Amino acid sequence: MFTSSMLGFALLIVYVLGHGFYSVGVTWGKEININIQSIQILKQCIYTLSAVASWLLIYSINKARESYISLEKEVIELRKFEPSTDILTFNEFMERAKLLITGMRRRGETAYYLVFEVIGEKDYQKRVVYEKLTKLLLQSVRVNYDLVGKGGHNRIIVLLSNTNEEGVQIVLQRLAQKVDAEYNLTLKDFIYSIHDVGDDFATFSEAVASWKRGNAS
Numbered sequence: 001m002f003t004s005s006m007l008g009f010a011l012l013i014v015y016v017l018g019h020g021f022y023s024v025g026v027t028w029g030k031e032i033n034i035n036i037q038s039i040q041i042l043k044q045c046i047y048t049l050s051a052v053a054s055w056l057l058i059y060s061i062n063k064a065r066e067s068y069i070s071l072e073k074e075v076i077e078l079r080k081f082e083p084s085t086d087i088l089t090f091n092e093f094m095e096r097a098k099l100l101i102t103g104m105r106r107r108g109e110t111a112y113y114l115v116f117e118v119i120g121e122k123d124y125q126k127r128v129v130y131e132k133l134t135k136l137l138l139q140s141v142r143v144n145y146d147l148v149g150k151g152g153h154n155r156i157i158v159l160l161s162n163t164n165e166e167g168v169q170i171v172l173q174r175l176a177q178k179v180d181a182e183y184n185l186t187l188k189d190f191i192y193s194i195h196d197v198g199d200d201f202a203t204f205s206e207a208v209a210s211w212k213r214g215n216a217s
Contacts, residue, residue: 082150085134093149093157094205100147100161101201109162111197113204114171115211118154118190126154129189132182140175151211159197168194 080092088096104111116133120126134156137148141158151157160168172192179185197204 082134085131085150087134087138087156088147088149090150090152093147093151093159094208096147097149097159097204097208098201100159101197101204104161104197105200110164111159111161112163112165112168113160113195113197113208114158114168114192115151115195116156116158116190116192120189129185130154130156132185133190136175136178136182136185139178140171146171151208155211157208157211 079089081087082089101111116137118126118130118133120129134148137156137158141148141160145161147157147159147161149157149159158171160171176187179187195207198207
């Protein structure tokens with residue numbers, strides 16, 4: 001922004017000086033009365049003020065635009081829930097996961113996380129499946145112990161705290177029953193994988209970030 005503004009200001013100076021030199025050049029050596037000189041000076045002032053006003057307007061618009069974009073990014077980062085599904089945003093998911101995993105490791109508890117991915121050919125169909133799946137996942141997990149968050153495009157991450165493999169299967173069975181009862185949704189509309197959280201939050205964070213980028217491992 002600073003570089004482009006300085007460039008614009010430099011071009012403005014070139015324009016003003018160029019127009020001034022042009023006005024002097026076309027009248028050089030000619031006898032011009034005071035009235036004509038006054039008119040030329042007035043024109044030069046108008047051109048200069050117009051150029052400055054135009055530059056200030058463009059600068060203000062660009063500044064406001066960048067401020068809006070920056071504010072919008074901050075709002076997205078601070079948002080805790082995805083508006084259309086009420087699942088956690090990725091940043092909020094990771095913040096809460098850090099607290100849960102740190103506490104579990106201190107108490108010697110185990111945890112698993114599941115990565116769900118909606119599959120299909122048409123984007124609008126995947127969006128419908130995504131919204132239905134998030135709703136059913138929220139209904140299938142423990143509200144006060146588990147987390148459901150956005151894991152990237154058409155991906156959902158579920159953290160099951162203080163549980164074992166049997167507990168994971170209970171959640172999956174509960175989800176399967178809800179999917180069977182849901183209109184226009186089947187188990188073939190999505191895939192999922194099960195993962196151990198790992199030894200610490202750093203390991204979990206690296207693995208989840210890889211999944212979010214779309215790099216299965």
